Amino acid sequence: MIPAEVWVMFLGYTVPMVFSPGPGNTVLATAGGRFGLRGTLPFWVGFEVANVALCLLYGLGLGRALQGVPALLHVLRWSSVAYLLHLAWSFVRSTRAPSTEDAEPERLGFVEGLLAVALNPKIHSMILVMFSQFLRPELGMLAQTAQLTGAFLVVCVACHFPWIYGGKLILGRFRSERALRIQGWTFGACMVAVAAYVAVA
Numbered sequence: 001m002i003p004a005e006v007w008v009m010f011l012g013y014t015v016p017m018v019f020s021p022g023p024g025n026t027v028l029a030t031a032g033g034r035f036g037l038r039g040t041l042p043f044w045v046g047f048e049v050a051n052v053a054l055c056l057l058y059g060l061g062l063g064r065a066l067q068g069v070p071a072l073l074h075v076l077r078w079s080s081v082a083y084l085l086h087l088a089w090s091f092v093r094s095t096r097a098p099s100t101e102d103a104e105p106e107r108l109g110f111v112e113g114l115l116a117v118a119l120n121p122k123i124h125s126m127i128l129v130m131f132s133q134f135l136r137p138e139l140g141m142l143a144q145t146a147q148l149t150g151a152f153l154v155v156c157v158a159c160h161f162p163w164i165y166g167g168k169l170i171l172g173r174f175r176s177e178r179a180l181r182i183q184g185w186t187f188g189a190c191m192v193a194v195a196a197y198v199a200v201a
Helices: 004-019 023-067 070-093 110-118 121-134 141-173 177-200
Strands: none
Touching: 004 121, 004 141, 023 070, 023 110, 023 121, 023 141, 070 110, 070 177, 121 141
């Protein structure tokens, strides 16, 4: 069993890291504003499934293997830049007038949620540091990995919900064509800025 003081440190580390602004939370907020809670659910589920998958992979030893192959970190970085630019283009493209009155902008689905996490260097490094700091070699690794993964999922759901709901409350009020165009260009520019930061960081 993981000691109570480790859980306190775990929460002190994960809550600020997960809740802080970043490409994932930006996309969650934008999706919440565009599609509401129900429309964002497939993307959100994919997002959290990918978080759990990364926790299990890193917790069971993949992190140590990746540390020995620095080239993989460069592949991850440039894949992330490409994906962020793809998201930026998607936001800008969504500002175009739909072909029919009833058409809706293309929603982000389960696969996009998986990719948003899989190609996010912040999440990779956060989970890698989490397991390197909070796993105790003298305790059972499998049990610890399961406990930390479950706790991380709870933190993620609790911290990501306000971004989605906040996006729904704030951005959802602005539904005119002009407001949607401003949103698309603004969030597209945010994605380009984040991609530039990832590229040079």
